[in-house]
Amino acid sequence: MKKNDLDLVLKEIKSELKIKGVDRRTALKIMALSSTTLLTNPTSANAATSAKANGKGVKIVIAGGGAAGCTIANFITKNIDDAQVAIIEPDSQSVSYQPGQTLIGAGIWNKDEIIGESKDFFPSNAKWIQDRVVEFNPDSNNVRTSKNGVIDYDFLILATGLSLNYEAIEGLSKNDIGKNGISSIYFADGAVKTWSLIQKLIEDAKSKKDIKALFTQPNTPIKCGGAPKKIMFLTHALLRDAKLRDGVKLDFYPAGGGFFGVKEYNEATIGFFKDRNLNAHFNNNLIAIDQGYRKATFKRKDGSIFDLNYDFIHITPPMKAPNEIKESPLSIKQGNLTSGGWADVNKDTLIHNKYNNVFAIGDIAGIPTSKTGAAIREQYKVCGNNLISAIEGKDLKATYDGYTACPLITDIGKVMMAEFNYKKEPSATLPMLNPAKERWLWWFVKVYMLKPMYFYGMLKARI
Ligand SMILES: Cc1cc2nc3c(=O)[nH]c(=O)nc-3n(C[C@H](O)[C@H](O)[C@H](O)COP(=O)(O)OP(=O)(O)OC[C@H]3O[C@@H](n4cnc5c(N)ncnc54)[C@H](O)[C@@H]3O)c2cc1C
The missing domain is CATH 3.50.50.60 (FAD/NAD(P)-binding domain)
Known part of the structure; x- marks a missing residue:
């Protein structure tokens, strides 16, 4: 990366930090780290x-x-x-x-x-x-x-x-996101509606017990494989902070057989689920939604089918x-x-x-x-x-x-920076830090730095 380009990217990051009101000492530390990250x-x-x-x-x-x-x-x-x-x-x-x-x-x-x-x-x-x-x-x-x-x-x-293919799920179309407890962050307006539904979930948990929230992941390749888990971790954190976590069961139903193809990140994520009392049920593919009854139908690996009722569901659509x-x-x-x-x-x-x-x-x-x-x-x-x-x-x-990277948000204030490659092995930008650990540092990078790096660094072909 050329020095002029680096200066431009760092200038944008600095202004982002200023907008967010980050104190000068913290900002300087992060800036020092980011210049290392951008250069290596x-x-x-x-x-x-x-x-x-x-x-x-x-x-x-x-x-x-x-x-x-x-x-x-x-x-x-x-x-x-x-x-x-x-x-x-x-x-x-x-x-x-x-x-x-x-x-x-x-x-x-x-x-x-x-x-x-x-x-x-x-x-x-x-x-x-x-x-x-x-x-x-x-x-x-x-x-x-x-x-x-x-x-x-x-x-x-x-x-x-x-293309997002919500219609591949029987009884569902993209227009249904935001209605009947169905959320999805995979398009911008869907993300806005997801926030409304999470707020409703929190409100409901004040008066109801045994609320069921489901999170799905399809059997096709998807963009950002971490996102279905990130929104689940964030829902957990928001409920916990509202002191309402005990009344809501959070269950993950992915079509695949694990969280990550990389051993280190998979094992770490198993730990994060356990720590937060989140449940994962692998090899189950969402195939249909009955919106009126709030019922989701899944297909197991052996072809058999089962139904689950939900109050809230986050759907990651099939993609093609x-x-x-x-x-x-x-x-x-x-x-x-x-x-x-x-x-x-x-x-x-x-x-x-x-x-x-x-x-x-x-x-x-x-x-x-x-x-x-x-x-x-x-x-x-x-x-x-x-x-x-x-x-x-x-x-x-x-x-x-x-090379690919998934900043896996595991909590408000914590991210595991899962970077890996074709060999399915960690490929850390800062190898001195154990990549399979959740850290505040990566949360900071995710929330304050990656966006200016994207707009003023990558899109302009500077980094
Ligand atoms: C919820 C979510 C979370 C994510 N989190 C992360 C993350 O933390 N880290 C990360 O690195 N990535 C993340 N991603 C993934 C990242 O955003 C995508 O991988 C990236 O945007 C893909 O870029 P692209 O140019 O291939 O596709 P897009 O950015 O989707 O652009 C494709 C463009 O092609 C256009 N197009 C389509 N068909 C045609 C056609 N026939 N003719 C002309 N134009 C056409 C479309 O209009 C579109 O503008 C996330 C994505 C989502 C949805």
Whole structure:
């Protein structure tokens, strides 16, 4: 990272700390730590150079301008001269800070604290086409858009993120979130409604006993695998602080067989659940909701089915690729990721396995790591440097090691910073600190620092 860029990021973090009224001594300590964090980087991605390249007039189309699309657009316009870059993105607030939705759901942030206007973060020397790709035609090197017709490219970067599929649960649609005790933090308005329902849960617990709150996790890959647990830990903390925890049973029903694929983090989370009297019932997939009766139907691993009543439920929806990608030649056509429709790219170089002028980054990439913004912070350097090599006709040298991070909120004031890679081993940014411990320090980083780092560091391709 260049010194000027670091200074800019630290300036933004400093102003965030000032807004939140953090005392000077604490702020200085955190600033010192953050500069270390921003300067060191654990992954092989950083080994890739960012040489200024001649784009030879190539047309580069980026489909999707969210966290991944905006970041790679800034990398390309900074590092490649003489290229025509277009971002196709329909949403004018596509870069809003999704990780903040967990904090909105628990009443710690407001919705307006996460909003980002795309125009403020897209590079000025890229063309923003405010539209949606409705058809990918990689055999003809073009995409068809909804309003702007066919757009040709020499290189295409897929950054469309994923689709939330609430409708895959029988009896449920996205519009039902906020009604009949059904909450979900997976979209910003859902997070706002989740906070209303948690407040109602607290209110109800004042007069009722034996209240049942369920938390689910589906059998598809999801973005931020930690979020279903984070909102459960926060609900616990809010009830405990209101001295009402005893009257509410909190149960986690995930489709998978554990909390984390990484042994150290899994064992630590088992401990956090035990300490807080939270229950986990693995291998149970939510398949239907009866809203009138407040009844959830789950399918066990052996195919058998059972029902549970609830007063409050937090649903993490099934997720898949947007249909335009799923139904295109660009999606995975065999293996266990086929049904999701994810982009079929090489897990190390992020280039498409069939089309050598197509790359994918972010949630849409069909690679075996956890889908997070932190992963994009490493992926964009690999994708960007390999794009340069592809333009220059050279071998692709930059490789991604699967780095991803989940700041697992375990309490108000505590976070375990779970960082790991393809080998499913911890990949800590500060290895001197045991990564499997919950710490106030990481809470501080999560609540005060990661957002300015996202907006003014990552999105601008500075860190
Ligand atoms: C509740 C929650 C908590 C999270 N917590 C964390 C966390 O603590 N740490 C962390 O690192 N990450 C976290 N994440 C994950 C992180 O936010 C995502 O991984 C990241 O935003 C993915 O970026 P993306 O660009 O791939 O997708 P997105 O940011 O979703 O952007 C995709 C964009 O593509 C556009 N698009 C879709 N289809 C098309 C099309 N056909 N044509 C054109 N454009 C299209 C969409 O409009 C969208 O703007 C969290 C996410 C959620 C929801």
